[in-house]
Amino acid sequence: MSDLDMTIDEREAFLADVHIGILSIARDGKGPLALPIWYQYEDGEVSIGMDGNSVKAKLLRAAGRASMTVQTETPPYQYVMVEGPVTVEHEDRDILKMATRYLGDEMGAWYAENNPTTESSVTARLRPERWLTCDFGKMMT
Numbered sequence: 001m002s003d004l005d006m007t008i009d010e011r012e013a014f015l016a017d018v019h020i021g022i023l024s025i026a027r028d029g030k031g032p033l034a035l036p037i038w039y040q041y042e043d044g045e046v047s048i049g050m051d052g053n054s055v056k057a058k059l060l061r062a063a064g065r066a067s068m069t070v071q072t073e074t075p076p077y078q079y080v081m082v083e084g085p086v087t088v089e090h091e092d093r094d095i096l097k098m099a100t101r102y103l104g105d106e107m108g109a110w111y112a113e114n115n116p117t118t119e120s121s122v123t124a125r126l127r128p129e130r131w132l133t134c135d136f137g138k139m140m141t
Contacts, residue, residue: 006133011080014133015041018101019070023048025059032067033059038102039068045125046082049093052122060086060124068126076137084129093123 006014024034035056040047046068050057060066066086071079095117100108 002134004134004136004138006078006080006135010135011131011133012041014078014080015046015070015082019072021046021048021068021070023056024067024069025056026063026065027059037068038098039070040098040101045127048124048126049095049098049117050122050124051118052088052090052120057088057122057124061088066124066126076135076140078135078137079133081132082126082128082130084127086124086126088122088124090121091123093117093121 021037021039022034023037023039024032026032033056037048064085065083067081067083069079069081071077095115096108096112099111099115102108103111
């Protein structure tokens with residue numbers, strides 16, 4: 001373990017905080033698809049809502065695995081990368097909860113009202129098997 005690695009408690013808290021994630025999914029004959037996403041991290045699992053007909057959902061179903069990186073945008077930089085198996089499930093998802101998490105109460109309510117879930121809405125669940133973490137703030141202590 002490097003002196004800059006996050007502890008388990010630090011990485012759990014970091015992922016539970018509000019950050020934009022970058023989801024990376026393998027593609028045949030091309031580089032991976034890497035997209036910014038909203039996510040929720042609870043009970044050791046990353047949840048991501050999407051349209052089940054999207055390229056992202058189709059690739060996740062085909063690959064069955066993905067990576068996600070979350071980082072801070074200001075120094076001292078921190079990041080967490082998780083990689084593991086993914087399942088894509090049809091389920092009622094709470095778009096208001098996710099929108100409020102990222103946009104606040106007023107804008108979150110507006111977003112949820114103007115972007116309702118549909119019959120094709122799905123939730124992808126990434127179960128982290130591998131971790132890579134770094135907290136450059138530990139260099140200063």
